[in-house]
Amino acid sequence: MEGQRLTMMGNQAITQGALEAGVRVAAGYPGTPSSEIIQNLAGAADEHGLYVEWSINEKVSLEVAAAASLAGLRSLCAMKQNGVNVASDFLLHLAGSGVRAGMVLVHCDDPGALSSVNEGESRHFARMLELPLLEPSDFQEAKDMTKWAFELSEEIGNLVMLRSVTRLSHASGGVVPGPIPAPGGQARFDHHGSPRDLRHGPVSSAPVGYKHRLQQEKLKRAVELFEDSPFNSYVGPESPELLVITSSICNLYVKEALALLDARDRVGVLKLGTTWPLPPKLLQRHLQRCEQVLVVEEVIPFLEENVKIAAAEMAGEIGAKKFFGKREGTLPAQGELNPDLVLKALAGILDLPYQARPAQYDRLAQELAPQATQDRELAFCPGCPHRASFWSLKEALALDDRDGFICGDIGCYSLAMRPSGYGLLKTLHAMGSGAGMASGFGQLGRFGMDQPVMAVSGDSTFYHAVIPALINAVHQKSPMSLVVLDNSGTAMTGFQPHPGTEANALGQPVPPVDIEAICRSLGAEVTVCDPFDLKATQAAAVGLLADQSTAKVLILRQLCALSPQRKGTKPYEVRVDPEKCLGDQCGCNRLCTRVFGCPGLAWEKESGKARIDEVICAGCGVCASVCPQGAIIISEGA
Amino acid sequence: MAAAKLMHDPYNLIITGVGGQGNVLASRMLGNVLTSQGLWVTIGETFGASQRGGSVMSHLRVSEQGSWSPQIPAGKAHMVLALEPLEALRVLVKYGNPRAKAIVNSRPILPVAAIAGRTSYPATEELEGMLAQLTAQRWSIPATDRAMKLGASIFANIIMIGALAATGDLPVSREAFEAELRRALGHAKVAVNLEAYDLGVAMVGQ
Numbered sequence: 001m002e003g004q005r006l007t008m009m010g011n012q013a014i015t016q017g018a019l020e021a022g023v024r025v026a027a028g029y030p031g032t033p034s035s036e037i038i039q040n041l042a043g044a045a046d047e048h049g050l051y052v053e054w055s056i057n058e059k060v061s062l063e064v065a066a067a068a069s070l071a072g073l074r075s076l077c078a079m080k081q082n083g084v085n086v087a088s089d090f091l092l093h094l095a096g097s098g099v100r101a102g103m104v105l106v107h108c109d110d111p112g113a114l115s116s117v118n119e120g121e122s123r124h125f126a127r128m129l130e131l132p133l134l135e136p137s138d139f140q141e142a143k144d145m146t147k148w149a150f151e152l153s154e155e156i157g158n159l160v161m162l163r164s165v166t167r168l169s170h171a172s173g174g175v176v177p178g179p180i181p182a183p184g185g186q187a188r189f190d191h192h193g194s195p196r197d198l199r200h201g202p203v204s205s206a207p208v209g210y211k212h213r214l215q216q217e218k219l220k221r222a223v224e225l226f227e228d229s230p231f232n233s234y235v236g237p238e239s240p241e242l243l244v245i246t247s248s249i250c251n252l253y254v255k256e257a258l259a260l261l262d263a264r265d266r267v268g269v270l271k272l273g274t275t276w277p278l279p280p281k282l283l284q285r286h287l288q289r290c291e292q293v294l295v296v297e298e299v300i301p302f303l304e305e306n307v308k309i310a311a312a313e314m315a316g317e318i319g320a321k322k323f324f325g326k327r328e329g330t331l332p333a334q335g336e337l338n339p340d341l342v343l344k345a346l347a348g349i350l351d352l353p354y355q356a357r358p359a360q361y362d363r364l365a366q367e368l369a370p371q372a373t374q375d376r377e378l379a380f381c382p383g384c385p386h387r388a389s390f391w392s393l394k395e396a397l398a399l400d401d402r403d404g405f406i407c408g409d410i411g412c413y414s415l416a417m418r419p420s421g422y423g424l425l426k427t428l429h430a431m432g433s434g435a436g437m438a439s440g441f442g443q444l445g446r447f448g449m450d451q452p453v454m455a456v457s458g459d460s461t462f463y464h465a466v467i468p469a470l471i472n473a474v475h476q477k478s479p480m481s482l483v484v485l486d487n488s489g490t491a492m493t494g495f496q497p498h499p500g501t502e503a504n505a506l507g508q509p510v511p512p513v514d515i516e517a518i519c520r521s522l523g524a525e526v527t528v529c530d531p532f533d534l535k536a537t538q539a540a541a542v543g544l545l546a547d548q549s550t551a552k553v554l555i556l557r558q559l560c561a562l563s564p565q566r567k568g569t570k571p572y573e574v575r576v577d578p579e580k581c582l583g584d585q586c587g588c589n590r591l592c593t594r595v596f597g598c599p600g601l602a603w604e605k606e607s608g609k610a611r612i613d614e615v616i617c618a619g620c621g622v623c624a625s626v627c628p629q630g631a632i633i634i635s636e637g638a
Numbered sequence: 639m640a641a642a643k644l645m646h647d648p649y650n651l652i653i654t655g656v657g658g659q660g661n662v663l664a665s666r667m668l669g670n671v672l673t674s675q676g677l678w679v680t681i682g683e684t685f686g687a688s689q690r691g692g693s694v695m696s697h698l699r700v701s702e703q704g705s706w707s708p709q710i711p712a713g714k715a716h717m718v719l720a721l722e723p724l725e726a727l728r729v730l731v732k733y734g735n736p737r738a739k740a741i742v743n744s745r746p747i748l749p750v751a752a753i754a755g756r757t758s759y760p761a762t763e764e765l766e767g768m769l770a771q772l773t774a775q776r777w778s779i780p781a782t783d784r785a786m787k788l789g790a791s792i793f794a795n796i797i798m799i800g801a802l803a804a805t806g807d808l809p810v811s812r813e814a815f816e817a818e819l820r821r822a823l824g825h826a827k828v829a830v831n832l833e834a835y836d837l838g839v840a841m842v843g844q
């Protein structure tokens with residue numbers, strides 16, 4: 001496939017760039033929109049002689065990748081935006097110690113929080129920790145820049161950060177792949193030199209004064225290379241009426257907006273691929289040819305502020321400029337951008353009229369919109385064990401009747417903040433924060449708080465960050481209950497393995513680390529249930545709430561409905577017996593469709609009774625236990 | 639390979655549906671078929687949590703020139719390939735224009751709020767009427783129902799691709815699609831998928 005243009009997903013292009021650079025070790029923790037990078041590298045591991053792992057969390061993955069670099073092998077680490085927060089303590093120290101073989105941290109931000117509960121900004125780490133930052137603006141660049149990032153890392157002896165965003169990582173476009181070097185490479189960690197010898201000594205961020213100065217010199221060297229980088233480009237007239245400075249996928253939005261406005265002869269576009277530190281000479285050349293500047297970027301005005309600082313420093317040469325961007329409100333301060341938002345900003349500055357479609361059609365569309373375009377609330381999949389788990393927790397909290405509540409965590413089950421999980425989650429923050437916060441709420445009985453508190457955690461989340469919180473709760477005698485929703489894989493991001501699974505990222509057998517055994521070893525009381533058994537689960541949950549003496553764990557274990565083992569299989573054939581279903585005459589008030597709310601159920605207007613949508617039903621059979629009339633019939637062997 | 643001519647450049651196609659219907663697979667396969675014709679294809683997609691029962695869209699930009707924004711600007715869709723009728727309407731309200739065409743799978747998927755009785759799903763005739771007002775040309779096809787007869791609802795995607803090919807708007811040939819099927823799915827599944835493709839072609843009637 002070498003040399004022929006293919007349509008590749010952004011994350012696949014990044015993978016290809018790493019392979020072309022001869023990466024040998026890759027590690028990460030799954031997180032949308034970054035997951036496919038490690039996944040693809042794992043798929044290529046055999047052919048190209050790599051070691052690839054899904055680590056327990058982002059910090060450990062960065063440490064695993066750093067070890068390879070120090071032993072002379074090129075390495076890559078990938079994570080989503082908030083993963084960088086998790087890894088940041090090690091990242092600070094690694095930035096100070098430097099690396100040896102090329103090492104690249106790919107961090108994928110999620111502007112607009114399309115698959116996140118935050119729209120955190122990870123570019124700031126580059127400035128805060130004094131590391132070079134690259135931002136590809138299309139698919140070919142995603143590949144080419146990843147490859148070059150390894151060379152840059154080796155040239156300066158430090159880690160290079162490469163930032164993608166959802167609309168690049170998860171979009172696809174044209175990429176011409178290049179050759180991939182043959183497998184090979186000898187690992188050896190050289191540590192016999194002096195602590196000041198970066199190539200041969202022990203590796204640390206200390207002595208701090210010495211290492212910090214060296215780190216800043218490395219960054220200066222990066223800026224010199226950035227001045228002539230082909231990843232910074234300019235398109236437009238010699239002296240534009242307006243200079244757009246942009247980076248990342250926003251470059252394609254600017255291109256689109258200028259084409260629609262037919263304003264390419266008035267506006268110049270300086271697309272920057274090397275966004276920290278900014279190359280000052282390049283900036284000066286472009287800033288001195290214009291009077292007005294619009295900075296187009298997503299999330300926080302990172303580029304905008306850095307350009308303004310640079311412009312202030314060179315004010316004597318370039319004069320004062322009029323700036324537009326996020327700070328004065330030309331572009332929105334939250335959410336992702338798109339061609340329309342960029343177009344609106346440009347049309348405003350250039351005073352150009354724009355109409356996307358005839359006014360009459362537009363009016364008609366607006367009239368029809370509210371009648372029919374109701375939102376589709378996100379919901380647990382048909383057959384999802386979480387729906388059954390939350391149904392039982394809802395019943396148990398209602399029976400307990402002390403206004404108890406659940407602290408949420410990160411995974412598909414975060415949806416339980418919404419109607420699909422009966423709105424049961426009352427806090428939702430970072431990985432592991434549910435158990436940590438429950439540990440804290442549990443201590444508030446001494447201040448008169450009489451509400452019982454539970455936390456939920458997925459299996460992958462349990463390993464990632466819940467264990468320290470659970471130890472804290474046990475040790476501090478916090479009377480909280482942790483419910484582990486164990487669906488046997490990192491389901492939301494695509495079934496990546498975790499320390500509880502029997503195979504690793506490379507498909508090799510590994511010893512699973514048992515959640516139940518960990519919890520017992522900490523001294524927590526542990527109960528295990530199948531959430532599809534509503535009675536047993538509800539009894540266990542009621543028991544947890546009643547016991548306010550100590551920290552307890554309930555493990556609800558059932559395979560995800562989309563898991564490779566389960567997908568496409570129907571454990572039960574499910575149907576509604578129209579004789580038994582009393583419809584609106586029943587006192588249940590449509591319990592199955594109105595309250596339980598599985599998408600596989602439907603309420604038939606004509607008959608006024610429930611029915612099963614056979615296209616959608618996954619055959620878990622749980623609704624049969626929900627119906628008070630026993631009208632939902634399940635039969636095995638479908 | 640010489641690039642095929644396009645009626646619009648970029649040609650903007652939106653494939654829409656509900657999470658789980660397989661529109662990512664459909665957009666990938668179509669993207670690869672068009673790429674094999676020498677065209678540039680840029681695809682923007684919805685992944686992750688948003689797939690769980692939510693509205694999903696794939697934006698395909700087909701060009702002879704290069705990559706375009708993975709998000710199509712408002713009012714600029716040339717064709718909407720909808721795996722679900724309400725989703726067709728949702729997309730047309732934002733991306734439609736008087737020249738827009740749509741191929742719509744007629745089988746509704748009720749939003750959970752409609753199942754729960756908090757909202758109501760529009761009646762078929764009402765929805766068809768609204769779609770007619772927002773399109774220049776429109777095909778309503780029972781793709782899921784035919785797919786179930788082939789053995790699985792997921793074949794609806796392939797039926798829709800066949801229907802799109804039959805409109806002649808984009809250079810999608812049976813041969814190129816068959817090659818993509820072999821590449822993506824292996825030989826075993828080619829026959830049934832080609833059968834689905836041919837069903838789609840026949841439904842648009844060319």
